[in-house]
Amino acid sequence: MELKEYQQGVLSKLDRYLTVLAEQKEDAEDLLTVKKSKGKTAKLGDYCRDAWDQLNTERLLPYLHQGGNAVVAPYLSRHDGLHRSIPNICLKVPTGGGKTLLATASLERVQTDYFKRQTGLVLWVVPSEAIYRQTWKQLADREHPYRQMLERASGGRVKMLEKTDAFTRRDVESQLCVMLLMLPSAARKSKETLRLFRDSGRFTSFFPVEDDSEANSTLLDQVPNLDQNDLSDIGFGEGVVPGSVSIKQSLGNVLRLVRPVVVIDEGHKAYSDTARDTLAGFNPRFVLELSATPNTNKKHQSNVLVNVPGADLKDEEMIKLPINVFNEAKGGWKHTLTQAHEKQRELENAAKAFQAESGRYIRPIVLIRVERTGKDQRDAAQVHAEDAREYLRDQLGVKEETIRLKTSSADELADEDLLSATSPVRFIITKDALREGWDCPFAYALAILSRTTATTALTQMIGRVLRQPQARATGLPALDECYVFTFDQDVTQAVNGVRKGLEDEGMADLASSVKSVDPGTGQPQNVRRETLHRRGKFADLPPIFLPRVLHRDPTAEDGYRPLDYDRDVLGSLDWDALELLGADKAALDDDKLERTVARVTIDRKAKETGQTVFELEQEAVEALPEEGIDTPFLVRQLLDVVPNPWQGMRLLDETLAALRAEGVTNEQIYVNRLDLVQHMKADLRAQVNAMAEQLFHEKLESGDIALRLVSSHDPALNWKIAETLEVAVSDVDPLLHRKNGEPLEKSLFEKVYQKEFNELEKNTAWYLDESQCIYWWHRIAVNQGSYGLQGWQRHRVYPDLLACVHGVDEGKFRFSVLETKGDHLKGNDDTEYKRKLFDLLTRYAEMTSTVGQLDLEDDGTPIRFNMLMEQDWRQSLTEEGV
Structure with a gap:
C-alpha cells in the first residue's frame, strides 16, 4: 500500500523519535549502572522527557495553538504502575487521514526498530462499538493492507484477540497478540464489577497456583501493582496463614505482567483520570495515541509529535x-x-x-x-x-x-x-x-x-x-x-x-x-468570491507562460504533446529485463513451520506444595492449504509495481523456481508469502524507477522529451499564469503582509491571503518580497489548475512558488521555480526524487528568448527549479542568486 507524502513525513518523524528515544534510554541505563556500581541508590532517569527535549532542540516538534499563540507544548511525563517512565506520543491526524494505517505502520516500527522483537501483546483501545467493529474487520482480514503490516512486524505470526478470549504465555512469547478493547472497559470505576479485573480460570499459564503463597509473593515483589484475591472469598476460609498472598488470575493482571504496547484510537476521548490511570496501570512499554483533536492543556495533555493539517x-x-x-x-x-x-x-x-x-x-x-x-x-x-x-x-x-x-x-x-x-x-x-x-x-x-x-x-x-x-x-x-x-x-x-x-x-x-x-x-x-487582479506595476504585463514537460509527436500540430506517463515511460520500458535480483536474500523464517505447545500440569509428587510442571513440545504446523500457493493473489500484489500481469507472473515463477532450487519448500514459501511479496516489490520498484529514470535521461538527450514552450497557446502544452484569480474568502481571512507588518510589494497579485501558506512557504514569500533580485513572485500551487511537472515516476510534482529574477544584464530576467520541504521529509524517497527531477529539468530547459515582453537571459539557464529544505532554505536561495 503506497503511503501519501504526509504519511511518509509522519513516519519519518516517528523514526527520528524512536532513534533519539533509544539513545536516551541507553544513556540513562549506563548512568544508572555507574551509580549503582558506586553503591548509590538510584533509579532510571526520565529518558522519555530527555528524548522530547532533544527533538525540541532539533526543532522537530510541531507548533500548537494555545490561547491564540503558536507554541511547542511542554512534555507531560507519564509513569506506569511501578513508577517507570512510559514513552507516550500522539499523532495528530485529521479524520480521513488514515489514522489506522498510521497506527499499524507505527506499530511495525515500534516493534521491530525500537523493541527489536516480533512478539508480545498490543492493546488497541477504541472509543465506541462502531469503531471497534470497523477496526476488527480491517485487522482480522489477512488480505487487508493493515493486517499485512502487522504480519510483517510479527514475521507472519499475528493472533487477534478480544477481551473474552483465552490465551497463554506461550502465545505472547511466540506471536504478536493484538487485543481490541473498548475504552469503557479500561475506564473502570469499580474494579470488582468489571470482567477485565475479575479472577478468571483462563490465564493459568501466567500465574502460580492460588495457594502457593511463596510463589505469589515472589511475583508480587516483582510486579507490586498486581491485584490480589481475598483468600476467604475463593474458598480457603479459616486457617489462612497470616501474610498469605494469592494473585488474581485476571486479564488486568495479565496485561500488567506482559507490559503491552498500547494504541489509543481517538485519544482525546480517553482523558479522564480513571481511563488514563487504568491504562498506565497496565504497565505499558509504549503508548501511541492517535487523535484529530488532542488536548494540550497542562493536566490532560497529549504529547503531540506530529501535527498533520487538513491542508495536507x-x-x-x-x-x-x-x-x-x-x-x-x-x-x-x-x-x-x-x-x-x-x-x-x-x-x-x-x-x-x-x-x-x-x-x-x-x-x-x-x-x-x-x-x-x-x-x-x-x-x-x-x-x-x-x-x-x-x-x-x-x-x-x-x-x-x-x-x-x-x-x-x-x-x-x-x-x-x-x-x-x-x-x-x-x-x-x-x-x-x-x-x-x-x-x-x-x-x-x-x-x-x-x-x-x-x-x-x-x-x-x-x-x-x-x-x-x-x-x-x-x-x-x-x-x-x-x-x-x-x-x-x-x-x-x-x-x-x-x-x-x-x-x-x-x-x-x-x-x-x-x-x-x-x-x-x-x-x-x-464566504464571498473575490476577484484578484495583478498588482498595479505588473498590470500591463502580457500573458506569462511556463513550459510543460512534453513528448515529441510528429502528428501533433506543434510537434509535441503532453508527456503521458503510462504511454511514454512505462510503455517504453523493457519489462523482459526485470528480474528479482535478490531472490536468494529473501528472509524465510523456518520458525514459522513449528510452534511450541506448553501443557501445564501438576506433578503428583508436588501436589501438596502446589508446584506446576510445564511440558514443552514442538509440533509441526500444517500451514500449506490443500489448494497450494495462491499465485494469482501474489501476482495481484505486484501490479502496482509491475502493471502487466503476465510479466508479474513471469517474475513470480522465476522467483519461486530460484527459491526451490535453493531447497526452500512450498510450506516455507506459503508462510512467508507476505514478506516475500514485500521484498519483491521493493526490489522491483527500485529497478523500475532506475529503468524509468534512465529512459527519461535518454529521451531528454535525444529531444523526445523536452521542457519547453511552444508557439501554440494550447493549455495542455503551455501553462499560463492567470491574469485574474477567483478566490473564496471570508471577512476573517487575514492578508499576508511583510514580516514587519508593511504591505507586500512584489507579489504578482495585489492581495495574497495567509491561508494559502504554511510557515515555511510564508518565510520564503517574505524573503522574496524583500529581495533586491526579485522582480515579482507568485504562489502557483493554489487557486488555478496548479503547475505540474511530470517526471519518470507516476505522480506529478506541483511546485509552490514562482519568482521572476533580475538577470545579470539590465532588462533581462529568469524564472526560479521553488518547492519547499520540511526537515522531517529530508532524505526520503519522494524528496530525493523531486530534487533529482528539478536538477535534470534545469539542465534541459528550453525556452524562447522572451515570455510575453519579458526578455529572458540568453546565457545560462532561463528557468531553474529549486528544492528548499527548511533547515537551509535561505542559504539555497542565496546560492541561486535569488
Missing part, C-alpha cells in the same frame, strides 16, 4: 472540498429532501459520464439525518425516519431498494459493501448511528431534516461526507466537492456548525473552505 489531506486529494451549504429560508423538510434528491441525481449523472471516460466507479450517496427513529416515536411534530423513507419513495419516486435505515435498533446496511458496483444504496437515513466510525467515500451530501438540532447535527456528521472516493480527485468540481442541505436556519450559525465540525475532525485550517450557497442563485453567501 486536501493536497493529497483525500477529501472533498469545498463544502457547499444550502439553506432554504422558507421551505420545510420536504423541500430540503427534494433538493438533496435532485443533487443526488445530478451527481450520479456526472459520475456515470466520468466512469465512461475514466473507468472509475462512483455512486453518490445522500445521508439523511432525521429527529426520530424509534417504532413508537412517530408523530406529526418531528421528522421520523419512516416519514423520510415514505417521501423519498412515494413522492420523489425513489426505488425502495436504494433506501436504507441505519439506527441503533434497525441496521438495514448490515455488512453491505457500499463501494460495490452491485450495491443499489443511494440514500441512508439515520439519527446518531453514523456519527463516528463510519467510512464511505461515496457519501456526498448531508440533508439535515430538523430545525432545533441542525447545528449540532452539522458539527457531528460533517466528517461523514468528506472522504474522497479512492483518495483521488476526479478533476470535476461537482464530484470533488460535498454538499449540505438545511432549512429555516440562521445561515451564519449553519456555516459555523460546519466549521466547528471541521475543527472537531482536526481540520480547523480548512474552515474557510465552507461556502454557504444561496438556493436560488447558487451563489456563495458569507
Whole structure:
C-alpha cells in the first residue's frame, strides 16, 4: 500500500523519535549502572522527557495553538504502575487521514526498530462499538493492507484477540497478540464489577497456583501493582496463614505482567483520570495515541509529535472540498429532501459520464439525518425516519431498494459493501448511528431534516461526507466537492456548525473552505468570491507562460504533446529485463513451520506444595492449504509495481523456481508469502524507477522529451499564469503582509491571503518580497489548475512558488521555480526524487528568448527549479542568486 507524502513525513518523524528515544534510554541505563556500581541508590532517569527535549532542540516538534499563540507544548511525563517512565506520543491526524494505517505502520516500527522483537501483546483501545467493529474487520482480514503490516512486524505470526478470549504465555512469547478493547472497559470505576479485573480460570499459564503463597509473593515483589484475591472469598476460609498472598488470575493482571504496547484510537476521548490511570496501570512499554483533536492543556495533555493539517489531506486529494451549504429560508423538510434528491441525481449523472471516460466507479450517496427513529416515536411534530423513507419513495419516486435505515435498533446496511458496483444504496437515513466510525467515500451530501438540532447535527456528521472516493480527485468540481442541505436556519450559525465540525475532525485550517450557497442563485453567501487582479506595476504585463514537460509527436500540430506517463515511460520500458535480483536474500523464517505447545500440569509428587510442571513440545504446523500457493493473489500484489500481469507472473515463477532450487519448500514459501511479496516489490520498484529514470535521461538527450514552450497557446502544452484569480474568502481571512507588518510589494497579485501558506512557504514569500533580485513572485500551487511537472515516476510534482529574477544584464530576467520541504521529509524517497527531477529539468530547459515582453537571459539557464529544505532554505536561495 503506497503511503501519501504526509504519511511518509509522519513516519519519518516517528523514526527520528524512536532513534533519539533509544539513545536516551541507553544513556540513562549506563548512568544508572555507574551509580549503582558506586553503591548509590538510584533509579532510571526520565529518558522519555530527555528524548522530547532533544527533538525540541532539533526543532522537530510541531507548533500548537494555545490561547491564540503558536507554541511547542511542554512534555507531560507519564509513569506506569511501578513508577517507570512510559514513552507516550500522539499523532495528530485529521479524520480521513488514515489514522489506522498510521497506527499499524507505527506499530511495525515500534516493534521491530525500537523493541527489536516480533512478539508480545498490543492493546488497541477504541472509543465506541462502531469503531471497534470497523477496526476488527480491517485487522482480522489477512488480505487487508493493515493486517499485512502487522504480519510483517510479527514475521507472519499475528493472533487477534478480544477481551473474552483465552490465551497463554506461550502465545505472547511466540506471536504478536493484538487485543481490541473498548475504552469503557479500561475506564473502570469499580474494579470488582468489571470482567477485565475479575479472577478468571483462563490465564493459568501466567500465574502460580492460588495457594502457593511463596510463589505469589515472589511475583508480587516483582510486579507490586498486581491485584490480589481475598483468600476467604475463593474458598480457603479459616486457617489462612497470616501474610498469605494469592494473585488474581485476571486479564488486568495479565496485561500488567506482559507490559503491552498500547494504541489509543481517538485519544482525546480517553482523558479522564480513571481511563488514563487504568491504562498506565497496565504497565505499558509504549503508548501511541492517535487523535484529530488532542488536548494540550497542562493536566490532560497529549504529547503531540506530529501535527498533520487538513491542508495536507486536501493536497493529497483525500477529501472533498469545498463544502457547499444550502439553506432554504422558507421551505420545510420536504423541500430540503427534494433538493438533496435532485443533487443526488445530478451527481450520479456526472459520475456515470466520468466512469465512461475514466473507468472509475462512483455512486453518490445522500445521508439523511432525521429527529426520530424509534417504532413508537412517530408523530406529526418531528421528522421520523419512516416519514423520510415514505417521501423519498412515494413522492420523489425513489426505488425502495436504494433506501436504507441505519439506527441503533434497525441496521438495514448490515455488512453491505457500499463501494460495490452491485450495491443499489443511494440514500441512508439515520439519527446518531453514523456519527463516528463510519467510512464511505461515496457519501456526498448531508440533508439535515430538523430545525432545533441542525447545528449540532452539522458539527457531528460533517466528517461523514468528506472522504474522497479512492483518495483521488476526479478533476470535476461537482464530484470533488460535498454538499449540505438545511432549512429555516440562521445561515451564519449553519456555516459555523460546519466549521466547528471541521475543527472537531482536526481540520480547523480548512474552515474557510465552507461556502454557504444561496438556493436560488447558487451563489456563495458569507464566504464571498473575490476577484484578484495583478498588482498595479505588473498590470500591463502580457500573458506569462511556463513550459510543460512534453513528448515529441510528429502528428501533433506543434510537434509535441503532453508527456503521458503510462504511454511514454512505462510503455517504453523493457519489462523482459526485470528480474528479482535478490531472490536468494529473501528472509524465510523456518520458525514459522513449528510452534511450541506448553501443557501445564501438576506433578503428583508436588501436589501438596502446589508446584506446576510445564511440558514443552514442538509440533509441526500444517500451514500449506490443500489448494497450494495462491499465485494469482501474489501476482495481484505486484501490479502496482509491475502493471502487466503476465510479466508479474513471469517474475513470480522465476522467483519461486530460484527459491526451490535453493531447497526452500512450498510450506516455507506459503508462510512467508507476505514478506516475500514485500521484498519483491521493493526490489522491483527500485529497478523500475532506475529503468524509468534512465529512459527519461535518454529521451531528454535525444529531444523526445523536452521542457519547453511552444508557439501554440494550447493549455495542455503551455501553462499560463492567470491574469485574474477567483478566490473564496471570508471577512476573517487575514492578508499576508511583510514580516514587519508593511504591505507586500512584489507579489504578482495585489492581495495574497495567509491561508494559502504554511510557515515555511510564508518565510520564503517574505524573503522574496524583500529581495533586491526579485522582480515579482507568485504562489502557483493554489487557486488555478496548479503547475505540474511530470517526471519518470507516476505522480506529478506541483511546485509552490514562482519568482521572476533580475538577470545579470539590465532588462533581462529568469524564472526560479521553488518547492519547499520540511526537515522531517529530508532524505526520503519522494524528496530525493523531486530534487533529482528539478536538477535534470534545469539542465534541459528550453525556452524562447522572451515570455510575453519579458526578455529572458540568453546565457545560462532561463528557468531553474529549486528544492528548499527548511533547515537551509535561505542559504539555497542565496546560492541561486535569488
